[in-house]
Amino acid sequence: MQDDDKDQPFMQKVLDNHFLLLFIGLAVPTLTYIVWGVMELVSLPIANP
């Protein structure tokens, strides 16, 4: 992205912001897959044989 180009559409700005893309690529799977999954696993009750 050229910094002086302010007339680009929003989505183009997102696609040109590499570090925002990196954040999205880390945040989405971390939240929906890892955090959600770990929360479910650690909230399982311990078995009492």
Added chain:
Amino acid sequence: MNANTDFRICPESGLKIHRPAEALIKANAVLAVVFLLVGGVLGLLVGLTRWPEVHLLPADAFYKVLTGHGINVLIFWIIFFEVAVLHFASAVLLNSRMATPKLGWASTGLMLVGALLNNYAVLVKGNSSVMMTSYVPLPADTLFYVGLILFAVGALIHCFIFLGTLVIARGERTYEGSLPLVSFGALVACIIAIFTIASGAVILIPTLAWNLGLISHVDPGVYRLIWWAFGHSSQQINVATHVSIWYLTAALLFGAKPLSEKVSRFAFFLYIAVLQIASAHHLLVDPGLSAEWKIFNTSYAMYLAVMASMVHGLTVPGSIEAAQRAHGLNSGFFEWLRKAPWGNPVFSAMFLSLVGFGVLGGITGVVMGTEQINLVIHNTMYVPGHFHGTVVVGTTLAFMGITYWLVPVLFRRDLILKGVARWQPYVFAAGMSGVALFLMGAGTLGVPRRHWDILFSSAGAGNGYEFSAAALTLMSLNGLSAVLAALGGAMYIGVVVGSILFGRKLAENEKVGTLMVRAAPPAEKYHNIGMGTITIPGTMVLVGVFFVAFALYYFINWKFLAETWGLS
């Protein structure tokens, strides 16, 4: 001259190649091929053992070989090659100098040490036959985990060097506007790789601590959850990388431009957002995880990534068709395809990769990612069948194809045995497609994926299990296909290694002699191509066939599931 300003001009493409980057790309590509050789030989032994009439290896050797095969081809071959692709797509394609080449060499060294330690633990010490997944509490040798961690750290540093090169290229304005599409695809691969490697570190470091006795245990459920964020996402790096190679090949050999850069970029964006969560399909029968978690992370969100792959599956052949028609091959539905350079292994490998990945890997991946019908084939031979369709026919074949282009361009060597190279993609694709299809067929009939002795013949009289003759026949056909695929792999390694060692040296400004880069057709040539208002009628027909096959196969699997219970 300072090494950071040491460039040469590629006589084929006119690209300004940063010599330190070029040297590092070559080193990683060579290491990749070495580990492909190791993993490929082990894979042949696996195939011969799963061939019921041959059943080559005893149980202990089989699990050792299977572990080594999985790690060498799924991790070491693929990631060394992907590191080469990352630096090629940044420094070379952007005409930029590479960020910190010396750190790059240190990272490659770290990866090599890690790969060697891991192989030493698995193949020499022989006490780490835990398969690629290394599920706790199965214990492996300490060096097994140390090797994987060192390899991952090296690869992670390469990802940050790639990002650094992008910053340099943008700062020094070596390209105009947005990142070119192929480099953007490599950026997507890099982002997925960072998530993947971070997940690996999160779970492998505590596992190493457990292995050393520093902590009492690692929860198996949590291990599986996070390990698959590493294990499956590593295959999503492959998808982004080989799709980038498809676009690159289309641009190089046909002068093709994407049908719509915006659409292709958005499809890549969907990969960033939702591709990694497909890891959840490995956990669809795990207790402790809710149906909501499973269905969101597989069916609902993953389908966006599937749609993205279908977008690429349309736009890559579509862009080739449009360019071919603009070059004058505008008759009928398929003149553009019939007169494509099928004798050029760069193209044939790429196109076979595209078809194989979409049909063998893509359709079956959706079946595996659907919670209900996954149950028909979960943990059967269907699973390795599926990923031999995606990772081998899809990724490995794409990597093989682009190697034939890179050997003369980067290594400055003419290819030897061109006739062998011409046939190699067909032999490898035929063999590996057979492996994928026959394993999936056997898996559908219930053959388990992880057991050395599927008939339990070693369990004593009366304890065996009889599979149908069809299942055993499919396993035998898989064995034959594995031999054919190994032949195709040997042809690739013979041509590539032979060319690098013995191929005619090309002078710095000498052209290869065959067309390596085709100029894009002028914009006005794109007017009036196609049939009526449809610009790419041939691709639309192919897409139609794909969708019909997709729908039929999907519903056939629901029928299989319905037959599981006699309700009607």
